[in-house]
Amino acid sequence: MSVPQSPVPPAAARAAGQQPQWPDPGEVTRVRERLAGLPPLVRPDDSDRLAALLGEVARGRAFLLQGGDCAEMIERATPAAVHGTVETLSRLAGTLERAFGLPVVTVGRLAGQYAKPRSSPLETVRGLTLPAYRGDAVNGVAFTEQDRTPDPRRMLRAYEAAATTLRLIADRPVPGPAARDVFVSHEALLMDYELPLAREDSRTRRAYAGSGHLLWAGERTREPDGAHIAFLSRIANPVAVKIGPGARPDDLLRLARLLNPGAVPGRLTFIVRTGAGAVRRVLPELVGAVAGAGVPVVWVCDPMHGNTVRVNGRKTRYFDDVYEEIAGFFEVHRSLGTHPGGVHLEMTGAEVTECLGGGSGAVWSAGVRPADLGSRYESACDPRLNRTQTLELGRLIAGLRTPSLVAAG
Ligand SMILES: O=C[C@H](O)[C@H](O)COP(=O)(O)O
Ligand SMILES: C=C(OP(=O)(O)O)C(=O)O
Numbered sequence: 562m563s564v565p566q567s568p569v570p571p572a573a574a575r576a577a578g579q580q581p582q583w584p585d586p587g588e589v590t591r592v593r594e595r596l597a598g599l600p601p602l603v604r605p606d607d608s609d610r611l612a613a614l615l616g617e618v619a620r621g622r623a624f625l626l627q628g629g630d631c632a633e634m635i636e637r638a639t640p641a642a643v644h645g646t647v648e649t650l651s652r653l654a655g656t657l658e659r660a661f662g663l664p665v666v667t668v669g670r671l672a673g674q675y676a677k678p679r680s681s682p683l684e685t686v687r688g689l690t691l692p693a694y695r696g697d698a699v700n701g702v703a704f705t706e707q708d709r710t711p712d713p714r715r716m717l718r719a720y721e722a723a724a725t726t727l728r729l730i731a732d733r734p735v736p737g738p739a740a741r742d743v744f745v746s747h748e749a750l751l752m753d754y755e756l757p758l759a760r761e762d763s764r765t766r767r768a769y770a771g772s773g774h775l776l777w778a779g780e781r782t783r784e785p786d787g788a789h790i791a792f793l794s795r796i797a798n799p800v801a802v803k804i805g806p807g808a809r810p811d812d813l814l815r816l817a818r819l820l821n822p823g824a825v826p827g828r829l830t831f832i833v834r835t836g837a838g839a840v841r842r843v844l845p846e847l848v849g850a851v852a853g854a855g856v857p858v859v860w861v862c863d864p865m866h867g868n869t870v871r872v873n874g875r876k877t878r879y880f881d882d883v884y885e886e887i888a889g890f891f892e893v894h895r896s897l898g899t900h901p902g903g904v905h906l907e908m909t910g911a912e913v914t915e916c917l918g919g920g921s922g923a924v925w926s927a928g929v930r931p932a933d934l935g936s937r938y939e940s941a942c943d944p945r946l947n948r949t950q951t952l953e954l955g956r957l958i959a960g961l962r963t964p965s966l967v968a969a970g
């Protein structure tokens with residue numbers, strides 16, 4: 562039996578970067594058949610609803626909060642972990658809503674963030690070289706040959722964990738009348754997972770990703786003629802692209818033409834992650850070019866991925882750098898009269914010790930120090946803000962209430 566035809570035309574001639582080297586292609590085909598026969602994880606009408614809300618963000622009438630793990634882990638699709646993240650995100654959303662006087666559209670990096678792009682395909686520890694960890698849908702994080710060997714059956718376990726996560730989001734303890742919609746998003750990286758889960762919607766006859774409401778292409782896989790952008794261009798879900806410090810205005814204009822040819826507000830989000838030191842220099846030209854071309858996009862600040870440093874042998878980020886990048890992002894938009902549409906965070910509801918600083922909370926009263934990194938470093942990939950740091954950051958962002966936000970409201 563062959564793999565059922567995906568409604569998204571295969572981009573056969575397009576190179577897909579950052580894909581695993583599966584050892585057994587026959588097993589991949591069997592898994593793709595299984596995925597193609599499973600129900601989609603999210604409904605097209607919910608993706609449409611999110612697109613409409615993002616349209617409000619693009620028009621300056623709402624704010625986007627996106628957050629969650631760098632790499633979700635299958636074994637952490639538990640009530641404690643999922644409810645912790647969602648509760649923390651919801652609190653942060655409430656803080657921003659009150660400060661800005663705008664609705665906050667809340668989107669988790671949840672129920673699908675199981676595949677990771679890596680700087681290097683290999684990792685060497687004490688003379689032993691193994692494949693790098695590429696997310697729980699591909700291989701295991703433990704540094705053993707067995708764990709690190711890519712296993713396509715993991716995609717089925719990731720699908721089940723995503724389904725569990727969605728049930729947990731829907732069934733979370735309801736915080737009274739403040740219950741808010743929480744949509745789910747992830748990087749559309751793993752083609753063997755995304756293509757079989759795409760479906761044609763019988764209402765509209767358009768293709769939708771079934772794996773999440775909002776999908777994005779990462780900084781490493783956003784080539785305009787690559788497979789990832791081709792995939793995003795063919796689905797009707799709202800889509801986003803990560804934008805690093807090396808991006809040129811023309812790169813964004815080309816992406817906008819490919820991904821949002823109809824210039825629909827809310828269809829396309831640019832998630833900019835330049836680093837705190839570069840945002841004031843790099844962002845004005847990008848925003849100016851896109852605004853000048855009349856393309857409606859949502860501008861979001863990811864203050865995490867441009868600020869990663871190594872301390873005591875671990876990847877970490879300074880809370881102050883995270884805040885500084887967001888402050889710069891708001892400043893640039895204020896000076897251009899454009900809307901700082903949202904923030905995108907790697908965070909969790911647990912009191913982990915992965916990012917440094919952030920000191921006003923009860924648990925780490927002096928902030929997380931380098932010596933603390935070893936005590937609760939639980940991320941499988943990048944360092945996340947813990948609950949205390951996330952809520953503290955929220956109070957600081959609330960203080961950035963800008964004229965453009967006020968006028969928009
Ligand atoms: O989450 C993003 C990337 O996967 C991550 O930043 C890459 O990290 P690496 O440089 O350790 O591969
Ligand atoms: C891989 C990620 O980011 P970027 O593509 O911006 O490096 C991420 O969001 O985890």
Ligand SMILES: [Mn+2]
Nearest residue numbers: 631907942943
């Ligand atoms: Mn990350």
